[in-house]
Amino acid sequence: MTNTPKNTPTPGTEILQEAYKIVNQDRQNTYGHPKDDYTKVINIYQTLTGKQLTLNEAILFMVSIKLARLRTNLEAGHLHHDTLLDTIGYLTCLNIINQTETETQ
Secondary structure, X not given: OOOOOOOOOOOOOHHHHHHHHXXXXXXXXXXXXXXXXXXXXXXXXXXXXXXXXXXXXXXHHHHHHHHHHHHHHHHOOOOOXXXXXXXXXXXXXXXXXXXXXXXXX
């Protein structure tokens, strides 16, 4: 274990800053609030399958896809930065939606 000085980012954590920027700037500008975007996903999913998902389930489904890809990556002995980044982003969207729901109750 390495000792990282206080207030110095731990190596590898810069992906968190990258995910923050994507979710709060790039993604937000392109797709809008995650609740609006994933409501569209739910509607498409229901049209295709006849089954209804909650917002949380829709995002967790996306996370499960990324986790499957991460497993494949790890089994092959490497990690894809974009897959990690997407997983963090989806989990951030999950948190945003749940924080928004909590604040409106």
